[in-house]
Amino acid sequence: MLDDVNAQAFREEAQELLSELETALLELEEEPGNSDIVDRVFRAMHTIKGSGAMFGFDDIAAFTHNVENMFDKVRNRELAVTRELLDLTLLSRDHIAHLLESSATGAEVDAETEAELTARLKAMLGGADDSSGQDVAAVESRTLVAEPGAQVVYRIRFKPARDIFLSGSNPLHLLDDLAQMGSMRCYPHFGEMPGLEDLDVESCYVWWDILLLTDKTEEAIRDIFLFVEDDCELTIQLVDGTGQLDSDIAYKRLGEILLERGDVTQESLAEILREQRPIGRVLRDAGLVTEDQVESALAEQKAVRELRKSRDTGGEKADAGGAASIRVAADKLDKLVDLVGELVIVQAQIAQYVHSSHDPLLNTLSEELERLSDELRDSTLSIRMLPIGTTFSKFRRLIRDLSSELGKEVELVTHGAETELDKTVIERLGDPLVHCLRNSLDHGIERPDVREAAGKPRTGTITLAAEHSGGEVLISIMDDGAGLNRERILASATAKGIISPEAELSDKEVCNLIFAPGFSTAAAITSVSGRGVGMDVVKRSIDALRGTIELDSIPGKGTTITIRLPLTLAIIDGLQIQVGNEFYVIPLNHVEECVEHISSSVNGERQRIINLRGEIVPYIVLREQFEVPGEQPPIEQIVVVSTSGSRYGIVVDHVIGEHQTVIKSLGKVYKDVEGISGATIKGDGSMALILDIPRLVQSAILGQRNLY
Amino acid sequence: MTVDDSASVRQMVSLTLKKAGYNVVEARDGKDALAKMTGPVHMVITDLNMPNMDGISLIKGIRALPSYKFIPIVMLTTESQASKKQEGKAAGATGWIVKPFKPEQLVDVVKKVLR
Numbered sequence: 001m002l003d004d005v006n007a008q009a010f011r012e013e014a015q016e017l018l019s020e021l022e023t024a025l026l027e028l029e030e031e032p033g034n035s036d037i038v039d040r041v042f043r044a045m046h047t048i049k050g051s052g053a054m055f056g057f058d059d060i061a062a063f064t065h066n067v068e069n070m071f072d073k074v075r076n077r078e079l080a081v082t083r084e085l086l087d088l089t090l091l092s093r094d095h096i097a098h099l100l101e102s103s104a105t106g107a108e109v110d111a112e113t114e115a116e117l118t119a120r121l122k123a124m125l126g127g128a129d130d131s132s133g134q135d136v137a138a139v140e141s142r143t144l145v146a147e148p149g150a151q152v153v154y155r156i157r158f159k160p161a162r163d164i165f166l167s168g169s170n171p172l173h174l175l176d177d178l179a180q181m182g183s184m185r186c187y188p189h190f191g192e193m194p195g196l197e198d199l200d201v202e203s204c205y206v207w208w209d210i211l212l213l214t215d216k217t218e219e220a221i222r223d224i225f226l227f228v229e230d231d232c233e234l235t236i237q238l239v240d241g242t243g244q245l246d247s248d249i250a251y252k253r254l255g256e257i258l259l260e261r262g263d264v265t266q267e268s269l270a271e272i273l274r275e276q277r278p279i280g281r282v283l284r285d286a287g288l289v290t291e292d293q294v295e296s297a298l299a300e301q302k303a304v305r306e307l308r309k310s311r312d313t314g315g316e317k318a319d320a321g322g323a324a325s326i327r328v329a330a331d332k333l334d335k336l337v338d339l340v341g342e343l344v345i346v347q348a349q350i351a352q353y354v355h356s357s358h359d360p361l362l363n364t365l366s367e368e369l370e371r372l373s374d375e376l377r378d379s380t381l382s383i384r385m386l387p388i389g390t391t392f393s394k395f396r397r398l399i400r401d402l403s404s405e406l407g408k409e410v411e412l413v414t415h416g417a418e419t420e421l422d423k424t425v426i427e428r429l430g431d432p433l434v435h436c437l438r439n440s441l442d443h444g445i446e447r448p449d450v451r452e453a454a455g456k457p458r459t460g461t462i463t464l465a466a467e468h469s470g471g472e473v474l475i476s477i478m479d480d481g482a483g484l485n486r487e488r489i490l491a492s493a494t495a496k497g498i499i500s501p502e503a504e505l506s507d508k509e510v511c512n513l514i515f516a517p518g519f520s521t522a523a524a525i526t527s528v529s530g531r532g533v534g535m536d537v538v539k540r541s542i543d544a545l546r547g548t549i550e551l552d553s554i555p556g557k558g559t560t561i562t563i564r565l566p567l568t569l570a571i572i573d574g575l576q577i578q579v580g581n582e583f584y585v586i587p588l589n590h591v592e593e594c595v596e597h598i599s600s601s602v603n604g605e606r607q608r609i610i611n612l613r614g615e616i617v618p619y620i621v622l623r624e625q626f627e628v629p630g631e632q633p634p635i636e637q638i639v640v641v642s643t644s645g646s647r648y649g650i651v652v653d654h655v656i657g658e659h660q661t662v663i664k665s666l667g668k669v670y671k672d673v674e675g676i677s678g679a680t681i682k683g684d685g686s687m688a689l690i691l692d693i694p695r696l697v698q699s700a701i702l703g704q705r706n707l708y
Numbered sequence: 709m710t711v712d713d714s715a716s717v718r719q720m721v722s723l724t725l726k727k728a729g730y731n732v733v734e735a736r737d738g739k740d741a742l743a744k745m746t747g748p749v750h751m752v753i754t755d756l757n758m759p760n761m762d763g764i765s766l767i768k769g770i771r772a773l774p775s776y777k778f779i780p781i782v783m784l785t786t787e788s789q790a791s792k793k794q795e796g797k798a799a800g801a802t803g804w805i806v807k808p809f810k811p812e813q814l815v816d817v818v819k820k821v822l823r
Binding site for chain 1: 759778781800802
């Protein structure tokens with residue numbers, strides 16, 4: 001143990017020191033006036049005392065303390081080195097040796113000798129007070145226990161000495177420590193900062209006014225500043241005790257705050273108050289306070305109100321609990337979202353019109369309208385958000401029933417049940433998720449005996465997890481089953497004519513073949529799956545939610561299905577682009593970057609690729625894809641999008657910019673149009689089509705592949 | 709770096725800090741410490757009463773070295789008298805620990821001044 005090692009080290013050292021002490025004392029007898037030797041004696045005593053106390057030899061420390069005190073007096077020439085003194089010191093030295101020995105062996109300590117020696121030492125000290133000994137104890141026992149519970153606000157003014165850095169302290173560390181104690185607002189003052197030419201980088205010109213909402217005591221706060229307190233201007237005031245919690249009563253007026261902080265005096269304040277102008281400005285104009293100080297006080301006013309509010313609402317929350325929610329019919333909400341969508345469109349139209357009008361007043365109003373409608377949109381959409389956990393619980397039952405039917409042992413683990421998603425998305429997600437889970441159970445997880453043979457636990461695990469990732473929600477279904485069998489998938493796909501026998505596919509592409517319509521590898525059709533109407537339906541439902549689905553599999557280890565969904569269906573951020581006279585919107589979550597593209601015939605017709613910083617990226621010419629009439633401009637833009645983990649370029653005429661896009665469905669007639677997921681109304685009232693990037697890429701790339 | 713003429717204190721400081729994940733250099737007194745201040749030293753914990761060169765002179769010496777001008781220096785002191793503490797502070801010490809102290813207290817102080 002550390003303690004034993006230390007104790008042993010101390011014993012050895014003390015032995016050495018004691019013999020050194022003996023030698024020194026004997027030398028001192030020869031030359032009583034030699035202060036070097038007195039110093040040696042003192043140091044030896046001092047070390048024995050200090051180390052002794054540190055390693056738990058309290059008796060030695062206490063006894064030696066007296067001897068040390070005596071020699072302190074000798075050192076300061078308050079006591080002469082006499083024979084009597086030397087005798088006493090030598091006896092004391094022997095007693096220390098004795099104490100040391102008994103601490104090692106556990107032998108009885110000769111209390112009588114100690115008492116006698118102590119008495120003689122005290123007598124020698126001439127009844128001098130023993131305060132320093134008590135000091136040590138006092139400092140040691142100075143543990144600061146914070147009173148728990150009550151949250152109070154302190155106002156702390158911390159003005160470090162200019163040369164604080166020279167003592168190796170960093171005021172920012174202290175502020176960090178403060179911030180750990182509770183909720184802190186910090187207002188720095190830069191008023192004393194000189195011009196650049198006079199600035200001494202090794203000095204600290206900044207000082208701080210700090211507001212701290214904490215349950216700690218003032219003493220605990222002072223403790224943080226312990227080392228710097230002496231050379232700093234530090235004031236700590238209690239601003240807002242818990243006794244006065246009424247948040248209706250406005251927090252102190254600006255003048256009162258400045259007064260309390262001692263920035264202005266009562267007289268000058270009263271004088272100024274006779275004039276009725278904003279107090280801050282008046283005081284500033286009068287040169288009584290600086291701009292900084294006023295601003296800081298204003299910040300405090302605001303901060304205290306906020307802190308109070310947070311404390312109050314915190315309390316209310318505890319009281320009110322569940323009563324804070326009401327039930328609303330879903331169609332009312334849908335109607336509201338619809339209306340907000342319309343509002344956003346109108347707002348965009350107004351903004352566009354106003355922008356061209358150059359009327360400053362209208363511009364201000366329009367910006368205000370934009371802010372409001374944005375906030376309205378966000379909060380309306382958040383109303384529709386529900387935690388996904390409600391669906392998760394349904395699945396537990398499903399897994400339980402199915403696994404017993406199939407004779408498998410499966411455990412369902414769920415993560416992120418609190419992840420919020422649009423209500424409609426959650427509703428429409430249920431069936432695809434059931435399908436995926438069934439698949440994992442049926443194809444993924446092996447029978448218990450097979451699992452044991454493969455060295456896995458009998459019970460398989462399916463993990464269902466949801467998490468936020470940017471503007472998307474990631475839902476993953478992981479099983480620790482057999483994984484996908486590449487050969488079987490390829491064979492089955494070839495047999496069903498989904499791919500040609502010569503096709504060379506990457507592992508990822510093979511995995512994603514199971515999403516192809518009519519695909520199934522299950523040897524026998526079970527009641528659960530195998531009819532080949534599985535994953536393609538899942539994929540279509542996810543596509544309809546403007547999500548993507550991907551599959552990864554490690555043979556023998558398991559399969560992971562990852563579904564990415566947009567947070568909401570109604571409104572997206574989109575990048576508006578133009579081809580010929582047509583406008584399109586690319587959902588911004590797909591967009592990675594835009595690069596210029598100079599079309600050249602050198603590339604030839606078939607090499608539809610660009611070199612993007614060393615990476616080969618295939619591209620689609622939107623003009624050709626949608627057969628837009630007109631000549632392509634000499635300099636085109638390529639919007640680089642990412643989908644299913646790969647990057648593609650989309651060649652367009654112009655990139656117009658980022659826009660809030662309210663999605664309108666195209667109606668039944670157009671539902672089979674490839675590559676378009678909807679339409680939106682632009683600011684000027686005209687229409688733009690929203691590109692369905694995954695399907696656009698798929699149809700374009702597959703189209704190419706089929707050609708060659 | 710821990711500077712102390714008492715080997716047991718040095719060992720205690722050094723063991724405690726090593727356990728807390730710090731690298732520790734030991735020095736026996738002020739002279740020894742200054743001689744060893746060549747590599748990267750991020751903090752010094754020094755006793756005040758030492759032969760050859762005492763703690764106060766050491767602190768002054770360290771502060772005079774440009775590369776160690778701003779490092780935290782903590783003094784170990786049994787003298788709780790304000791005068792010694794003030795002398796140390798004036799020489800440029802960052803803080804102090806009153807002996808006797810417990811290993812946790814030492815680590816607390818080191819964490820406080822060294823980041």
